[in-house]
Amino acid sequence: xxxxxxxxxxxxxxxxxxxxxxxxxxxxxxxxxxxxxxxxxxxxxxxxxxxxxxxxxxxxxxxxxxxxxxxxxxxxxxxxxxxxxxxxxxxxxxxxxxxxxxxxxxxxxxxxxxxxxxxxxxxxxxxxxxxxxxxxxxxxxxxxxxxxxxxxxxxxxxxxxxxxxxxxxxxxxxxxxxxxxxxxxxxxxxxxxxxxxxxxxxxxxxxxxxxxxxxxxxxxxxxxxxxxxxxxxxxxxxxxxxxxxxxxxxxxxxxxxxxxxxxxxxxxxxxxxxxxxxxxxxxxxxxxxxxxxxxxxxxxxxxxxxxxxxxxxxxxxxxxxxxxxxxxxxxxxxxxxxxxxxxxxxxxxxxxxxxxxxxxxxxxxxxxxxxxxxxxxxxxxxxxxxxxxxxxxxxxxxxxxxxxxxxxxx
Numbered sequence: 105x106x107x108x109x110x111x112x113x114x115x116x117x118x119x120x121x122x123x124x125x126x127x128x129x130x131x132x133x134x135x136x137x138x139x140x141x142x143x144x145x146x147x148x149x150x151x152x153x154x155x156x157x158x159x160x161x162x163x164x165x166x167x168x169x170x171x172x173x174x175x176x177x178x179x180x181x182x183x184x185x186x187x188x189x190x191x192x193x194x195x196x197x198x199x200x201x202x203x204x205x206x207x208x209x210x211x212x213x214x215x216x217x218x219x220x221x222x223x224x225x226x227x228x229x230x231x232x233x234x235x236x237x238x239x240x241x242x243x244x245x246x247x248x249x250x251x252x253x254x255x256x257x258x259x260x261x262x263x264x265x266x267x268x269x270x271x272x273x274x275x276x277x278x279x280x281x282x283x284x285x286x287x288x289x290x291x292x293x294x295x296x297x298x299x300x301x302x303x304x305x306x307x308x309x310x311x312x313x314x315x316x317x318x319x320x321x322x323x324x325x326x327x328x329x330x331x332x333x334x335x336x337x338x339x340x341x342x343x344x345x346x347x348x349x350x351x352x353x354x355x356x357x358x359x360x361x362x363x364x365x366x367x368x369x370x371x372x373x374x375x376x377x378x379x380x381x382x383x384x385x386x387x388x389x390x391x392x393x394x395x396x397x398x399x400x401x402x403x404x405x406x407x408x409x410x411x412x413x414x415x416x417x418x419x420x421x422x423x424x425x426x427x428x429x430x431x432x433x434x435x436x437x438x439x440x441x442x443x444x445x446x447x448x449x450x451x452x453x454x455x456x457x458x459x460x461x462x463x464x465x466x467x468x469x470x471x472x473x474x475x476x477x478x479x480x481x482x483x484x485x486x487x488x489x490x491x492x493x494x495x496x497x498x499x500x501x502x503x504x505x506x507x508x509x510x511x512x513x514x
Contacts, residue, residue, distance in 0.1 A: 128300040129299065129300050129303055129481070129482075129484070129485050130485055131300070132300035132301065132303045132304035132307070133303060133304070133307050133482065133485075135304055135308075136150070136303070136304040136305070136306070136307030136308035136311065137307060137308070137311050139304075139308045139312075140307070140308045140309075140310075140311035140312040141311070144312035145312075147308035147309060147311070147312035148308075148309055148312050148313065150304065150305040150308045150309060151305055151306075151308070151309035152305065153301050153302055153304060153305025153306075154302050154303070154304075154305035154306035154308075154309060154478065155305070156302065156305075157295075157298065157299060157301070157302020157303070157305070157306070157478065158302070158306075158474050158475060158477070158478050159474075160295045160298075160302075161295065161457065161474055161477055161478070162254065162470060162471070162474045164288070164291055164292055164295060165254070165256075165457050165460060165474075165477070166250070166251045166252075166254050166255075166256065166259055167251060167288055168288050168289070168292055168457060169256060169259050169260065169263065169457070169458065169461060170247075170251065170259050170262065170263050171263075171281070171284050171285040171288050172263070172285050172288075172289070173259075173260060173263030173264060173267060174263045174266045174267045174270065174281055174285075175267070175281045175282050175284070175285035176267065176285075176404070176446075177263070177264060177266075177267020177268055177270075177271065178266070178267045178268075178270035178271055178273065178278050178281050179278050179281070179282050188394070188397060188398060188401075190506040191394070191398045191401075191402075191502060191503055191506040191507075192401070192405070193506075194344065194348070194502035194505065194506055195401075195402055195405055195406040195502060196405075196442070197344065198336075198340075198341065198344065198406065198408050198498055198502060199405075199406065199407055199408050199411050199442045199445055199446065200411070200438060200439070200442045201336070201340050201344070201408070202332070202336045202340070202408035202409070202411045202412050202442075203411040203412065203414075203415045203437070203438035203439075203441040203442050203445075204435075204438050205332055205335055205336060205340060205412070206328075206329075206332040206411070206412040206415040206416050206419075207415055207419070207434045207435075207437065207438055209328060209331060209332050209335070209416075210328065210415065210416055210419040210420070210423075211419075211429075211434070213324075213328055214419075214420075214423045215321065215324050215325050215328055215416075215419075215420045215423060216321065216420065216423050216424045217321055217325075217420050217421065217424045217475075217476065217479060218310065218321060219421070219424055219472055219475045219476070220471075220475060242255055242257040242258050242464060243257055243258055243261045244258070245258035246258075247259070247262045250262065253470070254460060254470035254473075255464065256458075256460045256461035256463075256464045257461065257464040257465070259461070260443070260444070260461055292457070296481075299481050302478070302481075303478075303481060303482050306478055306482065307482065322479065322482060322483055325416070325417075325420060325479070325483060326483050326486055326487060328416055329412060329413060329416055329483070329487050329490070330486070330487075330490055332412045332416060333408075333409055333412055333490050333491065333494045336408055336409075336412070336494060336498075337357070337361065337365075337494055337497070337498075338357070341353075341357060341498060341501055341502075342354055342357050344502075344505070345357065345501060345502075345505040348505045348506065348508070349505055349508050353505075356388075356501060356504055356505070357501060359384075359388075360384065360497040360498075360500045360501045360504075361493075361497050363380070363384050363387075364377065364380055364381050364384055364493075364496050364497040364499075364500050365493040365494070365496065365497035366493070367380045367496075368380075368492045368493045368495070368496035368497065369489045369490065369492065369493040370489070374402075374403035374404075374492055374495050374496045374499070377403070377492070377496040378399055378400055378403055380496075381395075381399045381402075381403075381496060381499055381500050382395065382396070382399055384500050385399060385500060385503060385504070388500070388504050390503065390504060390507045391507060394503070394507055395503050395507070398499070398503045398506075399499055399500070399503060402495075402498070402499030402502070402503065403495075403496070403499060404446075405446045406495060406498055406499050406502065407445035407446055407455070407495055408445075408494055408495060408498055409455070409490065409491030409492065409493075409494040409495045410444075410445035410455035410458075410491060410495065411438075411441045411442050411444075411445040412491070412494075413455045413456060413459075413480065413487060413491055414441040414444055414445060414455060414456075414458055414459055414461075414462050415437060415438065415441045415462070417456070417459050417476050417479070417480055418437060418441070418459055418462040418463050418465075418466075418476075419434075419437070420476070421459075421463055421466075421468055421472060421473065421476045422463075422466050422468070425466075425468065425472070427466050427468075429466075433465070433466075436465065437462060437465055440461065440462050440465060441462050444458040444461050444462060445458070455480075455488075455491060456477050456480030456481060456484065457477060459473060459476055459477050459480060460473035460474065460477065463476070
């Protein structure tokens with residue numbers, strides 16, 4: 105197990121050092137804006153780059169979700185150490201709390217997006233009963249049709265079903281599924297390498313068509329995302345830690361944000377930040393047998409930041425389409441977002457690829473959902489960094505809080 109995680113860490117660290125995608129995206133946004141200001145007609149012709157990028161995402165995302173979910177469930181190791189249960193419980197509580205918090209903030213400060221609504225479904229579900237009915241029929245869709253049409257709800261259901269069915273398969277079969285997930289993830293990485301070109305085309309066409317209104321929407325969206333993440337980091341997480349430890353949680357919280365969050369912000373990879381978290385756990389005098397498993401596990405399933413991203417962007421799409429999201433539907437969205445977040449790909453921007461899954465709750469057309477994904481990549485310069493910082497620092501916070509509780513009750 106140690107060799108496997110060390111290999112993952114080394115691979116992720118090299119990728120983050122060799123591919124400075126953030127700077128490229130920033131440059132592409134600037135170039136796209138300048139091009140739109142100098143020559144709007146020429147800028148509109150560059151829209152083909154954005155369209156190709158969105159189409160590539162649309163093509164690979166269904167397969168990515170299917171293989172990632174199947175692989176993560178099938179290769180999940182059974183651990184008999186009951187001491188991990190409180191930590192895993194905190195991971196899940198934190199992720200769901202993040203989704204619920206972002207729902208509240210999205211209701212309070214709704215955001216609408218500039219999207220191409222041509223061909224959008226005119227009979228969108230409005231209430232919880234309609235959403236549940238739509239959900240039920242989507243779940244039982246044929247898996248081949250689900251992948252072909254981008255029915256992410258059915259894809260998730262089939263991924264979970266195949267994953268649990270393959271838990272008792274032989275190791276060679278599990279390795280093959282894991283390798284398949286890695287192969288599809290590598291294809292996604294290639295597509296993301298071309299994201300600067302796609303984003304330049306999207307920004308150039310958007311600014312040339314609508315002016316700076318869309319960029320203003322992006323800033324509102326980023327503020328909503330960052331605000332949600334700050335509330336989780338500075339209010340919700342400390343409250344959870346206080347309920348467990350029964351003492352001032354902020355020294356622990358600020359230590360983790362400083363020593364883990366800052367590093368994760370710049371690496372944009374929870375996997376690459378595992379060694380940093382391990383050293384921090386050692387510094388906090390946590391039990392090695394606990395944190396050596398809990399920290400790598402947290403890098404996979406503790407995804408509060410991803411849950412926020414999926415929820416906020418999905419509700420922004422719903423607002424744009426004038427979908428009336430009820431409280432019950434919002435709770436359902438929080439659950440779906442939390443489950444989706446736990447299966448988020450480890451690559452930079454992996455969480456935004458799961459937005460179509462959540463959009464499927466409202467019957468939002470896959471073409472619309474993929475435009476939202478593209479917006480996610482545009483704002484990912486800030487959003488993905490903050491998301492990773494929250495996810496990774498929370499791994500240590502909850503591990504330390506639960507370990508204190510375990511030690512106290514021995």
